[in-house]
Amino acid sequence: MSDKFHAELAETKEKVLGLGYLAVGMLEDALRALEENDPVRAEAVKARKRDLSNRTNALEEEMYRLIALYQPMAKDMRMIACSLLLISSAERIGRYGKDIASVVLRTYDDDPGATQRYTDLVRGLSIPHMGSIVIGMINDSLKAYETEDLSLVAHHSDRDDAVDALWHTIFREGITYMMEDTRTITRCTNYLMVVRYLERCGDHACKIAEKVTYLVTGEQNEIR
């Protein structure tokens, strides 16, 4: 295959990585907006959604074009297979970020003093803690895609177990809060949605890690 193809493939890889970081950035900023009860930051996350979709679609098209024109094989084929899955997972992660931003806007309250109460609730529900584990997993998956260093994703299965355990714990905690004070039901229900999105994002980090492993080794191993 020509050098032209490999140059285009390298360029595509850069763009895929860029999309991945756009998505994880949306998730990170949305969580910060949630913790700080910050509608401006939340709006800024929502505003990035169009760019996220456009870039995802353009990259998908670009990879179909590479397949059609060059019929890549072996590692080149695996690179495209991995990248196609990566962009779809990245888009989902970015959209969960947007969904979390929507929660912030939906539950926003400009009453002075509200912010502290909500921050306490978000922290009480361990959302920042869970978020940092999930974002760490996504970043390591992306870094592994960039460098092909599989040691970065070697513990994804354990990390995902921790995320799943948190999801179940926080779910029970949220219900306890709601039973104690029924005025928190709307807010807590929204927050539990956020926790659910984070759990899904952890799964996407694992999915990306699986495909990066396939890219590097040619082996398909499910991370669960």
Add this chain to the structure above:
Amino acid sequence: MMSNNSIIRTAHLNLWYGDTPALREVTMQVPDRRVTALIGPSGCGKSTLIRCFNRMNDLVDHCRITGRIEFHGNDIYAKGSDPVEIRRKVGMVFQKPNPFPKSIYENVAYGPRVHGINDTALLDQIVERSLRQAALWEEVKDRLQASAMGLSGGQQQRLCIARTLAVEPEVILMDEPCSALDPIATAKIETLINELKQQYCVIIVTHNMQQAARVSDYTGFMYLGEMIECGTTTQIFEHPKQELTENYITGRFG
């Protein structure tokens, strides 16, 4: 490559043209009723290797061979082994279609006649069967006496396959059988190869990796006279084990 059901085996096969080594320590097995493709850059020894399978290299001066080549477990270079008989059982189709300047019928009947068949009814049968197997019968049945030279390139190549089939071989060697053909004629030959493997062992040498991927069950990658890697075609094209194979398949060579 598959260990049971192999029809051809080589062990530590070395070949020199004069002082130049062309094959080095090639050990492989070719399964029956499957298509095996040999790929590799020009001059890597793939044509030389298949020419060993029917002793075509005997015809080359200064060619020296060591090691073993077995056909059904018998050493084909053993004393008393008959090259003519081996070439009947291991037929060959070449890069450029090379029909004889005779009628279509005579092209196919030639081999059986050489092997002593003169009964007209039997020859008619053989010609029809061979042309049908080569997916050419419908196109030529009304002009069997016409010159083979009037056929298109793709038809000529299928005629050459029919000519090979007429002497009832067990193995069909194909050396770049489609490289002189257009894509439609190529597709017909590829479909034909897929049908032929029901009854024959097919070994194809090709420069076209997509073709190897499309038609073969097993693939061997050769480089500088060595068999670098053999495996199922899926494995070779999806995740080759050797870096050299990977580099060749993805075009990162040299």
